[in-house]
Amino acid sequence: MATATERYNKLLHQSPRYTVNGLWYPGSAERHEKIREFPIRSDDITVACYPKSGTHWVERILHFVTSDEDLDNVKHYPSIPMEVSPPNLPKTSLDLLEESPSPRVISTHLPFELCPREIQEGKSKIILVIRNPKDVAVSHFYFHKKIKSIGSFTDFAWQDFFEVFFSPDTLPYGSWFSHTKKWLQHRNDPNLLLVKFEDLKTDLTNGVSRIAEFLGRPVSGNRAAAIAAKCQFDNMKKEGESEDREVDNIGISVFMRKGQVGDWKSHFTVAQNEMFDEVYQREMGDTDLAIQFET
Template identity: 35%
Template sequence: MAKSKFIEYIDDALEKSKETALSHLFFTYQGVPYPVTMCTSETFQALDTFEARSDDIVLASYPKCGSNWILHIVSELIFAISKKKYEYSEFPVLECGDAEKYQRMKQFPSPRILTTHLHYDKLPASIFKNKAKILVLFRNPKDTAASFFYFHNNVPDIPSYASWDEFFRQFMKGQVSWGSYFDFAISWNKHLDDENVKFILYEDLKEDLGAGVQQIADFFGFSLTGEKIQTISAQSTFQTMQEKSQETHGTVGPFLFRKGEVGDWKNLFSESQNQEMDEKFKECLAGTSLGEKLKYKSYC
């Protein structure tokens, strides 16, 4: 599917969103809410039987933490090694699409890129059995919430929230697509030091993209010159991605790559919301390996 298939899927989801009220946007599967416009319970059932390969590239993140950015970087790394443009013959989010997609994916050449917003324990068992490498991208929860809100309320066809305050309440309760940021974080926290898992922080990528691209290349075993890494970094800045977003992601592109700033949450959070998030962070992640890695004090 060159990118057109990618755009086709997004356009289809947006079309479904037009007729969907916010109150009917979610269905719950195994305790987590998912958007009815992108996921089905049949797909989740079929996902259990998905056969991962040891050279699959798994990119895990909570929504609005930079998954499209990291997908672009990895596609560019594959292109640099193989000289073949990575083809998205299916929408790359593993849990999105129809239940037959996993059969079709058996025909895809390696390496396959699988992006996902699933909790660690919701991934198909074959990913762990076959020791596929998993890159987990995290972003501070305040900017994640702000970005999620703007995405919901700016994209014309997606059901909107009446206000930031309403969205914040739902976000803190985990009543948004793919559920609670904190539940997602807790599920991954226990596995960040697993041999086949690599943690990367959105804010670190913003600060030094070249170093981040090098780490990603090293983790997946892509051997590239420093010059090539710099070229890929230059093609992968947020600004470059933003400029090409319409071409790569269709009408939704400019909304997917809106600002990408660190600290944008300060324009939305009230003092009490700030305290509520700080308390939640402390309760869920204080003293954990992930809590340290998120550099919460610096960014929140």
Template identity: 30%
Template sequence: MAGHQNKLVDEIEKALAKSEGLALKDLLFSYKGIPYPSTVCSAETFQAMENLEARKDDIVVVSYPKCGANWLIQILHDLIFTTLQKKNETSELPFFECGDPEKYQRLKQFPSPRILATHVPYDMIPKSIFKNKAKILVLFRNPKDTAASFFHFHNNVPSIPSYSSWDEFFSEFMNGKVSWGSYFDHAVAWNKHIEDENVQILIYEDMKENLASAVKQIADFFGISPKAEQIQSIADRASFQAVRDKSQETHGSVGPILFRKGTIGDWKNLFTEAQNQQMDAKFKESLGGTKLGAMLKYDVHCKA
């Protein structure tokens, strides 16, 4: 496992090194109308990604950036290793759109079950994932904390280009001009597939509130049957604080920033009243009255 982690850290460090000295305007490139970071994504990789050969037993994690995907991946690694006594040796960058076009050939060599993660929107997901009925975990976090966390990530990682201010970032976030595009477009698309047989929606705030319950929900979804004490043990090891404490070891220098705070309500330190009103209106317009909107408990987590 240590060797696997060292390889993963090397991949993350290489990706960060490519950002060194880049201006924000040079970081993003557009593919099918959506901005992506040129340091980890390329048009060639996206084209090759369409040929990703999914397996029925793949574990697919989908999220918008900064919704807790790296945390969920850690939980899944632990769940698979503890319950199935298997090691997942994938030393690629965890998100399948990130890396070189040849990575899909390398992924063929990895043993099952593979954890495949992505931030791409619904209609960019390789068709074989749906065709082969791989199970998909879709993780959402309330949009205000997502935006706040995304801003801090950009402005706290020394090698990644920064925004000049929170106001600048907020405007770009609301207009879908940040990496991986619009949070709201991402959410609206998935809301249409919330009842799909092979889809399980997870909510970040619910995981924070009762991690053992979330671990059991995930295990049930994948047909894994850990004992009650195993579930609790995984939840204890995967608490946000525990994962954060090991983040330098698992993710290198960027680890403590990837797992920065993990709190609910940190948005209150950044949002102005006008920004609150703007996002409240956008949420209502996009997700008001929807199943996903109800699951996100917006009034609980996003009202001052």
């Protein structure tokens, strides 16, 4: 009988993929060459993170922070990582970015070395979002069951996906551990701000203020609190469900489930948790990255 990893790989062959140094990424070699040379504007803001770490949440904050409009009039748009182009859209994500007014919010799950050359050279601001990998694994599991473009994972049980999550050359973008460690090498770059998902959950108003200050667009305490209220998870999900109906179900609610810290505890067995902790300590013990795994 095929292992969970073998079954996963078989399903992934149904979607376009491109391999770099043994890891696979969405798209093609041609597309990734375009990404490397994609022109970056000085006021671009790049949201970089491993999949299922809070991309759309931070993007929504950025839409408010970068707008001078009344908060009720701020427009939002469903974002797609620059390396991904769903087949049901008439234009690629790069085409859409080229047509977007400044300041643009660019999202990507790529490692630093595969990002556009001008991003690597420090031309734009980068928000690096990190979420605890136990909740990332659970969120990843449910996301796979929703998105049919990468195969049907309806018969995958949590135990199956737990096995896949630990296979470093199987998941798109590689393992959470290697992806995160590569980005952490740039945590002290002056154009990069590290934002932790769990810190936003603890004090979203402070998180909004911190992001706005980093972008050189400080907001008052009252506006930061108002933005935080708009960006509460339940509010975003409710608004997203309405937006999705208008854009053929391509929208933020597809990417949002619970947004909780510690949801992994309702999925991990004791043995799985012990195994995960052992791997985490081995892989991340020397990074001094303080991660909050539960409330």
